[in-house]
Amino acid sequence: MLDILGITFPIFALIGVGYFVVWKGIFKPSDIRVLGNYVVSIALPALIFTAVSSRQIGEVLHTSYLAAYALGGLSTVLLAYGWFRITGTGPNRCAIGAMGCTCPNSVYLGYPIMLLTFPAIAEPVLAMNLLVENLLILPLCLLFFESARGGSGGRGIVRLITNLLRRPYFLALPAGLIVSVLNIPVPASFMQFTSMLGASAAALALIVIGGTLVGLQLVGERLLALQIVIGKLLVQPALTLLFASLVVAVGIPMTPEMKAAVILSAAMPMFGLYTVFAQESGHEGLAAIAQLGATAASFVTLNIALVWLT
Known part of the structure; x- marks a missing residue:
């Protein structure tokens, strides 16, 4: 438990730093x-390139894990987007909701937890x-954002790719895969x-979250933010568990450690850049509230998941 607290405390502390420096006027x-x-x-x-x-390449491609994680994420994003649409949520907020329900914090929270729990496969x-x-x-998720901005058909797809x-x-990511597959030597200095550079991403992303919370009008956003939180922390891991079980049932082997890891990965809160992406549509307030929530x-849900899975 103390090890888990050692991971989660810096996250909350950095969000607090971001809030403080904007609140005090140190940053605008x-x-x-x-x-x-x-x-x-x-x-x-x-x-991403470094990782x-x-x-x-053989360390990246475990068929059973990839299938369970991809199917769990795909089903969650489609279910979330459909739910927000039928409940009358606007297109931009539908896209933000779908992203929040589906994109876990694999790097900044997931990886440290994997190192602690399953170091051999982290x-x-x-x-x-x-x-x-x-x-x-x-x-x-970005296609949903593009659709909300009016992109449709071939023109929308071209704009998305562009x-x-x-x-x-x-x-x-493809650049890193090419280097890995072709075994291209990369200088140690590079x-x-x-x-x-990559090490600077985690702290700054969390500071951005805290900074965007300053002066937010929380009224009118809490219900939608709560739905996003439920989708991320409960729905995605549940669907991922379902598909992991189906993968094993159809005869694709998956070790118990890999099965636990894929469920834990899906159970992480949304990634640190969630609020940054939401800035493009002017709804960073909603994203920040959902992310903070x-x-x-996740301090509670991840501890429960760790006890259950390990």
Whole structure:
């Protein structure tokens, strides 16, 4: 329990730092947006490239894990988007809700928990999570954002692909996979460079969350934020458990450790960049409330999951 507290306390502390520096006027709200852009455009791509390029491709591709994680995430994002649409939520907020229900914090919270719980498979799990999230779940969520902005049909798809190709984080994963598959030697100094950049992503992303909370009008957003929290912490891990069990039932082998890891990965609160992405549609307040609520509630749900799975 003390080890888990050692992981969660810095998360809350960094969110508090972000709130404090904006509340006291040390940073302006516009400064927080700049920090968010830095994380998306520089730090996160470096983190993804380093994580993938430094591993053999065989460590990334565990069929049973990938299938369970992908199917669990895909079913959750479609269910969440459909639920928000039929309950009368606007298109932009539907997209934000679907992303919040489906994109876990695999890097900043999931990886440390995996290191503590299943150290032998922590790095392959991180790589597989990044693969599914960046090539399947996140593009689908961004397609919802594009649709909310009026993109449709072929023109909308072209605009989505164009926007994705402009995002460095999206290009970092295939670049890392190419280096891994072709065994391209990368100078140690360059890997140290990308590692240092990637290490800056976690703290800044959490500070961005805290900074966006300052001065928010919480009235009118709490119910939707609560639904997002429930979708992320309860619905996604439940659906992932279902598909992990189905994968095993049809004869695709999955070790007990991998099955526990895929459920834990799905049970993480939403990723640190959730609020940053929501800035593009002007709903970072909703995203920040949902993220803070999910992060706080995950202190309980993750401890329960760890007791059950281990």
